[in-house]
Amino acid sequence: MSGFTEIKGVLNADNVPLTEIAAAYGTPTYVYSAHVMKTQYEALAGAMKCALPADKQPILCYACKANSNVAVLSYLRSLGASLEIVSEGELHRGLAAGFKASQIVSTGVGKQRREIIACLKAGIHQFNVESLPELEHINNVAGDIGIKATVVFRLNPNVAGGGNTKISTGRKRDKFGINEQTVYKAFDRAAQMDNLDAVGLSVHIGSQVSTVESFKTAFEKMPSIVHNLRDQGHTVSRLDIGGGFPIIYKDEKLLDLDHYAQWVRDIILPLDTQIIMEPGRYLVGNAGVLLTEVLHVKETEETDFLIIDSAMNDLIRPTLYDAYHGIEAVQNRDAAEHSYDVVGPICESGDTFTKGRILTQMKEGDLAVIKSAGAYGFCMASNYNTRPLPAEILVHEGKAHLICPRQDVHEIIARDIIPDLG
Numbered sequence: 409m410s411g412f413t414e415i416k417g418v419l420n421a422d423n424v425p426l427t428e429i430a431a432a433y434g435t436p437t438y439v440y441s442a443h444v445m446k447t448q449y450e451a452l453a454g455a456m457k458c459a460l461p462a463d464k465q466p467i468l469c470y471a472c473k474a475n476s477n478v479a480v481l482s483y484l485r486s487l488g489a490s491l492e493i494v495s496e497g498e499l500h501r502g503l504a505a506g507f508k509a510s511q512i513v514s515t516g517v518g519k520q521r522r523e524i525i526a527c528l529k530a531g532i533h534q535f536n537v538e539s540l541p542e543l544e545h546i547n548n549v550a551g552d553i554g555i556k557a558t559v560v561f562r563l564n565p566n567v568a569g570g571g572n573t574k575i576s577t578g579r580k581r582d583k584f585g586i587n588e589q590t591v592y593k594a595f596d597r598a599a600q601m602d603n604l605d606a607v608g609l610s611v612h613i614g615s616q617v618s619t620v621e622s623f624k625t626a627f628e629k630m631p632s633i634v635h636n637l638r639d640q641g642h643t644v645s646r647l648d649i650g651g652g653f654p655i656i657y658k659d660e661k662l663l664d665l666d667h668y669a670q671w672v673r674d675i676i677l678p679l680d681t682q683i684i685m686e687p688g689r690y691l692v693g694n695a696g697v698l699l700t701e702v703l704h705v706k707e708t709e710e711t712d713f714l715i716i717d718s719a720m721n722d723l724i725r726p727t728l729y730d731a732y733h734g735i736e737a738v739q740n741r742d743a744a745e746h747s748y749d750v751v752g753p754i755c756e757s758g759d760t761f762t763k764g765r766i767l768t769q770m771k772e773g774d775l776a777v778i779k780s781a782g783a784y785g786f787c788m789a790s791n792y793n794t795r796p797l798p799a800e801i802l803v804h805e806g807k808a809h810l811i812c813p814r815q816d817v818h819e820i821i822a823r824d825i826i827p828d829l830g
C-alpha cells in the first residue's frame with residue numbers, strides 16, 4: 409500500500425511510518441510520496457496518450473513553482489516531464505536536476521535582463537511573452553548578446569478560472585497575458601524584429617481551476633486567432649495550453665482528465681501545432697504532507713487551541729488564501745473526536761490553519777500531518793520570526809531520503825551585515 413496510508417494504527421508515507429521520519433529528522437518536515445507523484449503523472453500523460461496520436465503528444469512542462477526541490481524535479485524528469493520556470497533560480501534548479509535547456513519554457517509577466525541572458529545562453533525552448541514592452545526588452549537583450557530568442561505570446565482570454573481570486577489569472581483585469589488585438593500587434597511587431605522568432609500562443613487561466621468548463625471556453629478562443637494569424641502570414645507552430653488542474657483538498661469536483669483530453673483533441677489538435685502543457689499542483693499537491701508536532705493544547709472558554717510547531721511561515725496557504733487543508737493525527741487515530749483551532753506559534757492571529765475542526769483528540773508531543781501540502785508549500789515558506797525552513801523528505805519505494813536538511817538558524821543570521829556606522 410503506497411501513498412499516505414494507515415498501517416497498524418500509524419500513518420505511513422509509501423510504507424514508511426511518519427513516526428520514524430519525525431524521530432530521524434524532527435518536525436516540522438515536508439514529506440513527499442514518490443508513488444503519488446508517479447500516479448498523478450501517469451494519469452495525466454495516460455489521458456493524453458489515449459486521446460491524441462503518438463506524434464502529437466503534448467510536452468508536459470512541470471510548473472516547478474509548485475515545488476522546486478531538485479530531487480522532485482529530477483524524479484519528475486525521470487518520469488518524462490519537461491519544465492516550466494518563472495525565474496533564473498528555477499532555471500538553475502532545472503539544469504541541476506538534469507533537464508536539458510531545450511526542455512525548458514520560461515513564463516511570467518516580467519523577466520529581468522540577467523534572467524533572459526541566462527535562459528538564452530542556456531538555450532531554452534521558448535519565452536512566453538506577456539506584453540509589448542516585454543517583447544521589446546527580450547529583443548533588445550537578445551540583440552545585445554547575439555542569441556535569437558524564440559517566443560510565444562500569452563493570450564488573456566478573459567475567462568475566470570482559478571480556485572480563488574488570487575490564483576485566477578485569465579480575466580481581462582488580471583496582469584497576465586494580452587488580448588486578441590494585442591496578439592496581432594505583437595506578431596506584427598515581432599516580424600520586424602531581428603533578434604527573435606514568434607512561433608505561437610500560450611494560455612493559462614489560473615490555478616486549482618474549479619469551474620473546469622473554463623478550460624474549454626479558453627481553448628475555444630484559440631482557433632480563430634490562430635487562423636487569423638496564419639492568414640496574416642505569421643507562423644503558429646506551438647500552442648502552450650497551460651496548467652491549473654485541480655486537486656482534492658476537501659470535497660472539490662475534480663477535472664475529468666478524459667474530458668479535458670477530448671477538448672484538446674477536438675479544439676487544439678486540429679490546429680496542427682506542437683502542444684505544451686504546464687501542470688504544477690496536479691503532479692505534486694496531494695503527494696506531500698507537512699509533518700508537525702503538537703506543542704501544547706491550550707484550553708480557553710471559547711475554544712481549545714492545538715498549538716503545533718508548524719506555522720504560517722512553513723505553509724502559508726491557509727493564511728494567504730483561506731485555503732482548506734485536511735489535518736490528521738499520525739498515531740492514536742481511533743481516539744475520541746474533539747474540536748480544535750489549529751494554530752502555529754507565530755505572533756499573528758492569522759497564523760491559523762483551521763478553526764473549530766473536528767479531529768481525533770491529541771496531546772502534547774503527538775504528531776499530526778497537514779495534508780495536500782506538496783504544492784505551494786515549502787516553496788512559499790519564509791524565515792518569518794527567524795524560523796528556519798523545514799526539512800524535506802522524499803519517500804521512494806519504502807525508503808525515506810532527506811532531500812533538503814532543516815535550515816540552521818545561524819545560516820539565516822549569518823546573512824546579515826552590521827555596517828560600521830562610525
Ligand SMILES: Cc1ncc(COP(=O)(O)O)c(C=O)c1O
Nearest residue numbers: 471615616651652686687688689
Ligand atoms: C504560467 C503558469 N503556468 C502553470 C502554472 C501552474 O499552475 P498549477 O500549479 O495550478 O497547475 C502557473 C501557476 O500559477 C502559471 O502561472
